[in-house]
Amino acid sequence: MVELGEEALKNFIRMIGLYNSKAKNIIASSKILIEKFNSVVPDNLEDLQSLPGVGRKSANVILNSIFEKNTIGVDTHVFRVSNRVGLCQTKNVLATEMELEKKIPDRFKSYAHHWLVLHGRYICKAKKPLCSQCIINGICQYENKT
Numbered sequence: 001m002v003e004l005g006e007e008a009l010k011n012f013i014r015m016i017g018l019y020n021s022k023a024k025n026i027i028a029s030s031k032i033l034i035e036k037f038n039s040v041v042p043d044n045l046e047d048l049q050s051l052p053g054v055g056r057k058s059a060n061v062i063l064n065s066i067f068e069k070n071t072i073g074v075d076t077h078v079f080r081v082s083n084r085v086g087l088c089q090t091k092n093v094l095a096t097e098m099e100l101e102k103k104i105p106d107r108f109k110s111y112a113h114h115w116l117v118l119h120g121r122y123i124c125k126a127k128k129p130l131c132s133q134c135i136i137n138g139i140c141q142y143e144n145k146t
Helices: 006-013 019-037 045-049 056-065 076-085 093-103 106-122
Strands: none
Touching: 006 019, 045 056, 056 093, 056 106, 076 093, 076 106
């Protein structure tokens, strides 16, 4: 990535949102990975979060997807769906992560984040949830079912 350079990288990722800042962060992270981590992606939350553009959610997704650790990455979809359906009643993403870590059995953690994101993106939408199409409608605790 470093050899490719920021401008050339932008040509490959131009179709995704915020590609300018993402390209900048990818190049900066690549340099840090080479210099500080001997070109190896770290396998812990603290080191991952030290990389430009990598927050807690991304770090947890990397730990889960690449290193097969039992973590839950909480984004807006996971936060909304978890609170809406009754998995937790929390005020922020960190509290949601902590609650889901306790409640979701380890055997489901490698997929839980992905399931919740997809459910939030396609069924349990923010403005117009498709409750009539939802497979968990019967146990969902959402008060304003449509």
